[in-house]
Amino acid sequence: xxxxxxxxxxxxxxxxxxxxxxxxxxREGARFMTTIEAASRRxxxxxxxxxxxxxxxxxxxxxxxxxxxxxxxxxxxxxSSRVIDRKTGELVHTAVEIHGAEVMxxxxxxxxxHSPKSGHSISGVLTVYVDDVDVHCARARxxxxxxxxELEDKFWGDRVYEALxxxxxxxxxxxxxxxxxxxxWNYSGD
Amino acid sequence: MxxxxxxxxxxxSLADPQAFGAIFARHAEAILRYxxxxxxxxxxxxLIGEVFRVAFERRKSYESSYPxxxxxxxxxxxxxxxxxxxxxxxxxxxxxxxxxxxxxxxSGRAPxxxxxxxxxxQVVDVIEALPDVERxxxxxxxxxxxxxxxxxxxxxxPVGTVRSRLNRARARLRELDAREGGTxxxxxxxxxxxxxS
Numbered sequence: 001x002x003x004x005x006x007x008x009x010x011x012x013x014x015x016x017x018x019x020x021x022x023x024x025x026x027r028e029g030a031r032f033m034t035t036i037e038a039a040s041r042r043x044x045x046x047x048x049x050x051x052x053x054x055x056x057x058x059x060x061x062x063x064x065x066x067x068x069x070x071x072x073x074x075x076x077x078x079x080s081s082r083v084i085d086r087k088t089g090e091l092v093h094t095a096v097e098i099h100g101a102e103v104m105x106x107x108x109x110x111x112x113x114h115s116p117k118s119g120h121s122i123s124g125v126l127t128v129y130v131d132d133v134d135v136h137c138a139r140a141r142x143x144x145x146x147x148x149x150e151l152e153d154k155f156w157g158d159r160v161y162e163a164l165x166x167x168x169x170x171x172x173x174x175x176x177x178x179x180x181x182x183x184x185w186n187y188s189g190d
Numbered sequence: 191m192x193x194x195x196x197x198x199x200x201x202x203s204l205a206d207p208q209a210f211g212a213i214f215a216r217h218a219e220a221i222l223r224y225x226x227x228x229x230x231x232x233x234x235x236x237l238i239g240e241v242f243r244v245a246f247e248r249r250k251s252y253e254s255s256y257p258x259x260x261x262x263x264x265x266x267x268x269x270x271x272x273x274x275x276x277x278x279x280x281x282x283x284x285x286x287x288x289x290x291x292x293x294x295x296x297s298g299r300a301p302x303x304x305x306x307x308x309x310x311x312q313v314v315d316v317i318e319a320l321p322d323v324e325r326x327x328x329x330x331x332x333x334x335x336x337x338x339x340x341x342x343x344x345x346x347x348p349v350g351t352v353r354s355r356l357n358r359a360r361a362r363l364r365e366l367d368a369r370e371g372g373t374x375x376x377x378x379x380x381x382x383x384x385x386x387s
Contacts, residue, residue: 003363006306006313007332009289010282014226014234025218028239032214035239036246040207 054095055126056104058113059167062091065105068166069096072143073128073173074136078102098128116168125162125170133175137161140173153177155186196259200252210249213259214242221263224334229274230281237274241267256343261336265344268326279318286310309366316362323347327355 016024059065069075075096081104083093095104103126106113114120130136137151140163148170149162157178163171194202196213203210221241225234244266245259252262271278293307317325323345330341331352342349 003313003360003366004332006309006363007317007328009293009306009310010285010313010317011227011333012281012285012288013223014231016223016226016231016234020231021219021222024222024235024238028235028242029211029214029218031239032242032246033208033211035243036207036210039246043207 050100051102054102054104055124056106056111056113057126057169058106058108058110058115060108060115060117061167062094062105062107065166066091066094066096069105072140072145073163073165073171074098074130074139075103098130101128122168122170125172127172127174129174129176131175133159133161133173136173137163156180156182195257197252197254197257200249200259201254203246203249207246210246213245213263217260217263218242220260221267224264225267225271227333228271228281228329229277233274233277237267237270240270244270253343261340261343264330264334264336264340265346268330268344272322282314282317283311286314312366313363316366320359320362324355324359327352328359331356 057065066077070077075098078095078097081093081095081102082091084090085092093104093106095102097103108115108118116122134151137147141147145163145165147161147163149160149172151159151161153159157176157180158174159177160172160174163173165171196216199209199212203213218238222234222238225237225241228234229237241263245263248266252259256262290307290310293310317328320328326345327341330336330344331338336344338349338352341352345352
């Protein structure tokens with residue numbers, strides 16, 4: 001008898017007749033389907049949630065705002081987010097993104113949010129990290145953005161400037177220059 | 191059932207995860223029986239769902255050039271079976287006793303069968319002493335009768351590695367034979383079987 005034949009002699013099927021096996025497989029199969037249904041919902045969610053927090057800004061003229069954000073600040077529109085009014089053909093919602101991070105833009109007054117253009121004060125400011133903040137600032141200035149805080153190196157290691165967009169929303173553009181440990185932050189209120 | 195090869199189904203399941211149900215329907219019984227042979231029915235019952243959950247989680251890395259998912263599933267089951275080494279060892283010894291009894295009762299017709307029967311506990315010792323990867327390779331070959339290519343796919347190693355592992359396992363079994371005075375080829379006295387607890 002060859003060595004492998006001896007090993008084959010040791011092969012025994014467990015007491016799994018067809019009926020028992022079918023019962024186990026039915027039960028485990030149903031459990032498995034429940035598992036993949038749950039995973040399926042989770043994966044769908046993950047595919048569609050690109051960013052867990054997405055700010056939205058209101059504008060009177062959405063199309064002009066989109067063009068401004070693209071031309072002056074270097075965003076690009078996410079065309080898949082675009083919503084057009086079927087009757088008027090007017091753009092009522094879209095999103096712009098930069099380096100994969102997005103901001104939604106919508107109409108003035110929607111969700112109780114108002115554009116600063118109609119005299120409302122702004123209640124928030126958006127911070128955007130770019131690769132070269134000096135280049136970004138020069139482009140924004142050349143394209144007609146109103147710079148409200150000039151480029152400055154900050155105590156936590158960022159280089160920052162601030163600008164208003166066409167309707168007066170305030171944007172801060174940052175670039176990380178240095179890693180400054182928190183205990184060395186030299187803040188003296190200004 | 192969804193049509194197409196396993197690779198097609200798995201490819202589809204990337205966008206439509208529920209399509210993966212077809213992989214269970216096609217292969218669960220084979221994998222259940224394999225696990226039961228190795229570690230007994232109870233362990234197999236507990237393990238079968240886990241094999242497919244792991245497969246589902248890893249479906250993105252499935253090698254789509256391989257049309258059948260069965261070797262891949264064997265490989266996942268083999269990994270999970272390491273946790274059931276004790277049950278497997280107990281089962282192997284019980285199998286050796288049963289096989290020995292059967293051989294002994296056949297020995298009237300085949301005198302050499304009784305010698306083989308006496309060797310079985312030591313064959314178990316040899317199998318138990320093999321490194322995990324060699325034992326795995328040996329059993330996929332001798333029990334599941336997978337071809338070399340499928341064993342290689344199951345264990346994610348080149349075919350040459352499967353060959354060399356099987357050669358080493360064979361060599362160890364032959365050493366046993368030599369130590370016992372060639373029982374596999376001719377009749378001889380034998381020492382009492384070593385027991386390990």
